[in-house]
Amino acid sequence: MATKQNQSRLSDVNERVSDVLRKYGDTRVGKYSLIAPTLFVVAVLMVFPTLILMSYSMNPFVQGNIQPGVTLAHYLEAFTTPLYRNILFRTIKIAAIVTVIDFLLGFPLAYAAVRKGGWTGKLIVIATLAPLTIDLVVRSFGWFVLLNGSGVIITTLKMLGLVTSETAPTLLFNETGIIIGLSHVMLPFMVFPIINVMHTIPRTLEEAAQNLGANRFTVFTRILVPLALPGISAGVLITFVVSLASYVTPAMLGGGVKVLPVVITNTFTSTSNWPFASALSMILVAVALLVIVGYQRVLKQMDGVGGV
Structure with a gap:
């Protein structure tokens, strides 16, 4: 009996909510009310923490203590010091290379x-x-085992006579190791958005293009890529942004080759210089936002393609 009463109450609530949505759903107040919970979650989990990080990045840091006030010295230090500039460029370069590799592997898959x-x-x-x-x-430790000097890859190359102990490539504690590890970690984030879009592309379009004389390369560039571009763009953005902010894999496979997330973590934990680490974090956020906005604008300028 109680179950039937609960079901009846739930049905009444659903009907009332449906009536409200039908009545006010097309109004401005109704639309904002529907997205209000999402906006609240985004504000609490993303906007407010970012603002706190920004406030820290502008606090002076004197003699190991955070001082009140506002300064841009940490940003100037990050951009004027060659070490940090090189680390920023290396981080962007590695993320771009990983994105290209994952696209070349992910699209065929x-x-x-x-x-x-x-x-x-x-x-x-x-x-x-x-x-x-x-x-x-x-997973990162697995690549550590595979890529070290006595690992499976180098040992196999030596057994096949392709390299010797003197000519064996160094695959660990450098950019190569980071790129290999991140490419493996990020591959699913490239593949699945493309799979979702590929399901919507009829096979008959490819057959029609081939019947009209198009070769496989033409079908790929003129049919598949334009139609799959929403999935490609989503995969590219996710792969690039997540690679840009990755910490675990570069920390384990990079050794002395540092990327910005590793430097940020080390600055937070080893020197307690929270303002400077916060400034580096804000620079990383700004780079990611610039890439996302720029990528969306490029897509919008292309025929028949909107933003991601």
């Missing part, structure tokens, strides 16, 4: 997963998704 279907498509999806079930530290 997404295409094969959708077009092949069956067990082949399922195996591709499972193989791409499976690494996400393993902790990031474990």
Whole structure:
């Protein structure tokens, strides 16, 4: 009996909410009311912490203590010191290289997963998704084991006679190790947005283009890429931004080669210079926002493509 009463009350509440939405849903107040919860969550979890970080970045830091006041000295130090400029450029470069590599690997995987279907498509999806079930530290340590001088990769190359102990490449504690590790970590974030869009592209469009004389490269550049561009753009942005802010993999595989997130963490923990670390963090946020806004504007200027 109590269950029926609860169901009746719930049904009444649903009907009242539906009536309100039908009555006020198209008004400005109704629209803002619907998105108010989302805006509140974004403000609490993203906007307010960023503002706090910005306020810290403008506090003077004198003799190991944060002082009241406003200064831009930390930003000037970050941009005028060659060390930090090089680290910023290295971080952007590594994120860009990882994004390109993941696109070159991810698009064929997404295409094969959708077009092949069956067990082949399922195996591709499972193989791409499976690494996400393993902790990031474990995956990065796995690459540490594979890439070191006595690891599987170098040992195999020596057994095949392709390299010797003197000519063996260094794959760890440099930019190469970071790029390899991040490319593996970020690959699912490139593949799955493209898969979602590829499902909406009819195979008949490719067949029609081939019947009209287009080769595979033309079909790829003139049919698949333009139609899959929303998924590609989402994958590119996610991969680039997350690679830009990655800490664990560069910290484990980079050694003395530092990227900005590693420097920020070390500054917070080792020197307690929160204002300078906050300034570096705000610079990283600004770079990510500039890339996102610039990328969206480029997409909007292209025919038939809006923002992400």
